[in-house]
Amino acid sequence: MDTPHPSPLSNEVLKADTHVLAFDVFGTVVDWHGSIVREMQALYPAVDGNAFALAWRAGYQPAMQRVRSGELGWIRIDELHRIILNGLLAQFGLAHLNEAERVHLNRVWHRLDAWPDSVAGLQRLKKKFTICSLSNGNLGLLTNMAKRAGLPWDCVLSAEVFRAYKPDPYAYLGVAQVFDLPPHQVMLCAAHQDDLVGARACGLRTAYIERPMEFGAGQVKDVSPHPDNDLHAHDICALADLLGC
Amino acid sequence: MDTPHPSPLSNEVLKADTHVLAFDVFGTVVDWHGSIVREMQALYPAVDGNAFALAWRAGYQPAMQRVRSGELGWIRIDELHRIILNGLLAQFGLAHLNEAERVHLNRVWHRLDAWPDSVAGLQRLKKKFTICSLSNGNLGLLTNMAKRAGLPWDCVLSAEVFRAYKPDPYAYLGVAQVFDLPPHQVMLCAAHQDDLVGARACGLRTAYIERPMEFGAGQVKDVSPHPDNDLHAHDICALADLLGC
Numbered sequence: 285m286d287t288p289h290p291s292p293l294s295n296e297v298l299k300a301d302t303h304v305l306a307f308d309v310f311g312t313v314v315d316w317h318g319s320i321v322r323e324m325q326a327l328y329p330a331v332d333g334n335a336f337a338l339a340w341r342a343g344y345q346p347a348m349q350r351v352r353s354g355e356l357g358w359i360r361i362d363e364l365h366r367i368i369l370n371g372l373l374a375q376f377g378l379a380h381l382n383e384a385e386r387v388h389l390n391r392v393w394h395r396l397d398a399w400p401d402s403v404a405g406l407q408r409l410k411k412k413f414t415i416c417s418l419s420n421g422n423l424g425l426l427t428n429m430a431k432r433a434g435l436p437w438d439c440v441l442s443a444e445v446f447r448a449y450k451p452d453p454y455a456y457l458g459v460a461q462v463f464d465l466p467p468h469q470v471m472l473c474a475a476h477q478d479d480l481v482g483a484r485a486c487g488l489r490t491a492y493i494e495r496p497m498e499f500g501a502g503q504v505k506d507v508s509p510h511p512d513n514d515l516h517a518h519d520i521c522a523l524a525d526l527l528g529c
Numbered sequence: 530m531d532t533p534h535p536s537p538l539s540n541e542v543l544k545a546d547t548h549v550l551a552f553d554v555f556g557t558v559v560d561w562h563g564s565i566v567r568e569m570q571a572l573y574p575a576v577d578g579n580a581f582a583l584a585w586r587a588g589y590q591p592a593m594q595r596v597r598s599g600e601l602g603w604i605r606i607d608e609l610h611r612i613i614l615n616g617l618l619a620q621f622g623l624a625h626l627n628e629a630e631r632v633h634l635n636r637v638w639h640r641l642d643a644w645p646d647s648v649a650g651l652q653r654l655k656k657k658f659t660i661c662s663l664s665n666g667n668l669g670l671l672t673n674m675a676k677r678a679g680l681p682w683d684c685v686l687s688a689e690v691f692r693a694y695k696p697d698p699y700a701y702l703g704v705a706q707v708f709d710l711p712p713h714q715v716m717l718c719a720a721h722q723d724d725l726v727g728a729r730a731c732g733l734r735t736a737y738i739e740r741p742m743e744f745g746a747g748q749v750k751d752v753s754p755h756p757d758n759d760l761h762a763h764d765i766c767a768l769a770d771l772l773g774c
Contacts (some may be wrong), residue, residue, distance in 0.1 A: 362709070414676060424708045427684040431659060439672040439685045444707075462689075463669045464607070 308474035343368035405520025451482030553719035554664035588613035650765025696727030
């Protein structure tokens with residue numbers, strides 16, 4: 285596997301030209317899989333936490349697609365997570381959960397733990413850049429998560445602000461518009477190539493963050509570099525290194 | 530002037546029941562008048578900075594009213610500030626400013642200084658509550674301001690998110706909806722009684738913050754308590770005292 289080494293010149297241009305770093309959150313900044321497995325082990329140890337986490341997440345893109353396509357009106361991720369959860373409970377032997385227990389379990393997405401490098405990396409990047417989230421998660425979820433995990437966002441941005449789920453171009457262009465910047469002065473940092481493709485199509489810079497364990501140890505993810513990304517970093521501290529922070 | 534002393538019981542109820550503190554920003558958290566006077570003295574010392582700051586701010590409510598009434602579509606405060614500024618330049622002997630100078634001057638609203646107690650008070654409140662802005666200022670303005678002044682918001686909320694300028698009820702109710710809370714678990718903290726009246730009408734709790742010098746030493750503001758507010762605080766540190774932080 286070749287890791288691209290941007291020339292010092294191109295890195296210098298990126299450092300000078302980039303003003304805002306917008307981060308994907310689920311998988312990129314926080315470990316949704318590990319967090320859900322740990323919470324299931326604590327709450328419902330009889331359930332296969334790995335299978336449960338993967339099944340819940342598998343419903344995520346199809347649920348958002350129902351909003352993107354117009355089949356559903358605007359619905360926040362909290363509600364989409366709940367619709368998916370309702371469909372999984374019987375299958376995982378959890379049909380007996382009462383409403384309060386279902387509400388609490390659904391909010392596990394507000395309680396996700398950061399990857400070990402995320403807080404330190406973001407704190408370094410924040411000294412030189414404006415750092416914000418750009419997640420399909422809703423504002424309340426992202427704010428509760430940031431407060432609990434210590435994510436030091438300058439601004440919490442979400443698909444909820446733009447009423448457009450990534451990869452809708454309006455979500456990416458919305459960040460540039462919020463900060464009155466041309467798109468190339470905003471960099472999307474994400475662990476998902478399809479998210480980065482969407483951002484690049486709108487003129488944003490892109491940085492790939494390796495998260496090989498996003499889906500757990502049983503399903504290690506290919507984190508090969510893609511030459512179209514401006515940067516490729518092992519983690520968020522490595523991104524800070526690349527950007528001279 | 531009598532300062533209301535809420536009974537320990539009512540204060541205990543407020544402390545237990547309130548989850549989110551939403552702050553008005555211009556005048557409440559930052560000193561727009563003093564900041565603009567200081568910047569004008571540095572940039573254009575021949576101009577009467579006090580008169581200029583007051584004239585610029587005087588255009589603010591009428592400009593927003595043109596949006597609220599539907600005469601104008603949604604326009605951010607940055608653009609409204611610029612429209613007002615354009616109308617003042619000749620009157621203050623600044624018609625010679627070129628475009629870059631006008632853009633820079635207009636962004637003085639991104640560079641406002643916090644009142645001396647704001648950062649320390651917010652840091653104390655943040656330990657116990659979720660703290661957010663709820664300002665008619667736009668997201669980019671509020672984020673740049675917070676970064677420069679060190680305002681430790683958990684989340685930057687703005688009329689821009691709700692596409693509704695305060696006192697439109699949707700701005701106040703929008704905060705409660707973002708956090709999935711009933712309105713009475715959100716408290717608006719502001720130095721303006723009309724803002725607090727709007728919040729109270731939507732079921733939010735209210736805290737008045739005294740800012741007698743908001744309009745400068747030449748126009749000291751009445752900061753008498755209003756009995757309908759839940760709390761009345763000398764400044765944001767005093768609010769932290771009242772809320773047991």
